[in-house]
Amino acid sequence: MRKKLIAANWKMYKTPEQTAAFFREFLPLVAAHTRDEIVVCPPYIDLQTAVAAAEGSNVAVGAQNVHWEKEGAFTGEISATMLTSLGVTHVIIGHSERRQYFNETDDTVNRKLEIALENGLTPILCVGEVLEEREAGLTEDVLRRQCMRAFNGISARKAAKLVLAYEPVWAIGTGKTATPQMASDAHQVIRHEAEKAFGKEFAEGLRILYGGSVKPENATVLMAEAEIDGALVGGASLDPASFTKIVKY
């Protein structure tokens, strides 16, 4: 049995004050919850506040991005060791918004994955097709390519902590959700790529989250799917009550 992971991706929302307020309300609501792993990924500037607030709780803190080099002249960037030194344990890599707006490529995703794993972070690697690709029947090809290139040169031993997130781009922030069947099919493609790269046992243990307009109203149906091992939640994770309902699907 794969333990499900429910992760919040706050994107560019909340100040440190708002982060502290979220945790004050959220932690008591989920304090007794052990069925699923819970991770909150706020903007960089909120990480310290989030880690301090979540200390000793059942909620882990993740970043939304990381640079692929150890350190150097990379103005505005943040390294993996900077994240771990704060107590951050997870990091989202290759989110479609970074691929779309910030020139993230399969190659940089691969390099980021490597440095995250080297530093003991749990990467949440995002893959997913855009609407035109789905309509052209290219979903499988896109997922295979994104996985294959992301996994390039990484051993199964090194990849042990890896988590995948299937996020169809057309479902992000649109209120359109993939049907459980669509998500399940995509997850099987991803699991198969993981099997090719890392072996059968690894693939069977790999958690693949679904992301894209996950809401309290659809979480139960999605999480009932055997292939769906959790959720990566955007908009609906910003409110403690709404995110709690998803955690407790």
Ligand code: 13P
């Ligand atoms: P929404 O839940 O707002 O659709 O965002 C999904 C997402 O991009 C999570 O990473």
